[in-house]
Amino acid sequence: MSLDHMQNLCKTNFLQRLYRKIDGAELNSQNERNLNCVITFQTHSILQRFMLRFDMMNLDCNDHLFIYDGAHAVGNHKADLSCRNTKQTVGAIFTRTNFVTLKYVTDGWGTESNGFSMVITAVKDPTHTCKDFTCSSQKFCIATDLVCDGINHCADGSDEAISTKCSHTERTLILGMSMTLFVVLVVSGILVVCACVGGVSVCVCRKQAATPPHHPPPSYNTNLPMQQMQGNGTGAGTTIVSKLSGNWHHPAGQMLGYSAARVRLYCQAK
Known part of the structure; x- marks a missing residue:
């Protein structure tokens, strides 16, 4: 008609x-x-x-x-x-x-x-x-x-x-x-939603892959080992500190975990 x-x-x-x-x-x-x-x-x-x-x-x-x-x-x-x-x-x-x-x-x-x-x-x-x-x-x-x-x-x-x-x-x-038109519209809507979700997921994954990994700053062990050796009785006692890796040009002190007495002994030995 x-x-x-x-x-x-x-x-x-x-x-x-x-x-x-x-x-x-x-x-x-x-x-x-x-x-x-x-x-x-x-x-x-x-x-x-x-x-x-x-x-x-x-x-x-x-x-x-x-x-x-x-x-x-x-x-x-x-x-x-x-x-x-x-x-x-x-x-x-x-x-x-x-x-x-x-x-x-x-x-x-x-x-x-x-x-x-x-x-x-x-x-x-x-x-x-x-x-x-x-x-x-x-x-x-x-x-x-x-x-x-x-x-x-x-x-x-x-x-x-x-x-x-x-x-x-x-x-x-x-x-x-x-019914046919309704089914077509519903299926089309589902496909559009899936495409949007997939696009967002790809963008997020690419962004995460492009971001450099974050490394934490190196930590230093403040419990440094020290060795003390006694003299042979003819001189003052000598304290020997084992050499550790690190920057020894920084001023020594309590920031490295040593007491003031130990620092003075080390300086006298030098």
Whole structure:
């Protein structure tokens, strides 16, 4: 089912002169000005014909919508709709052929409330075999694609009734989205989050690898060993301090852990 606006359909190009084959369509018009266009629709099968009905109709008195039962806007029109018509007075319009031609003429004045909303449906009479969907009241056969699409194509609403099929369609909607679209969005979100986490982890690892290791300052053992040797009785006792590695040019003192008496003995020995 296609949704078209008259402003787009009435653009002057070669597509305007082509027959548009449809199963169903919804045409909307809202305050189009200075239009004079002709549009022709055709069914897919010669066994079908068109049913037209309006969900909204509020035409300006100088605007006219002509409906022709055929492939051309010639001869007698089937309907001439204007401000005197409403959707209730018009009801449903059926063609006898598998073509319908619309001629829409508007002037240069109007309001935002002027326009119409028309539903066009290709139907097959109940005398023919139906392999698609059968409407309840008049037993018309319509395409399966038109069932449960939110548009009343049967005129009695049976194609949009709360049935097993339509209920299943509604249950598959999550947050207004189809199940497939919802799953795609969820998976995409998970992949994006994983990519972000992986990128942050790589950056942290590289930063840690680039930072030089921190070595603590060397510690010195203040418990330095000392050896004392007694003299042979002929002289004063001599104290020998074993030589340790380190900088001996620094002043000796209690900062190295020696007492003042030991420092004086060491100096006398020197």
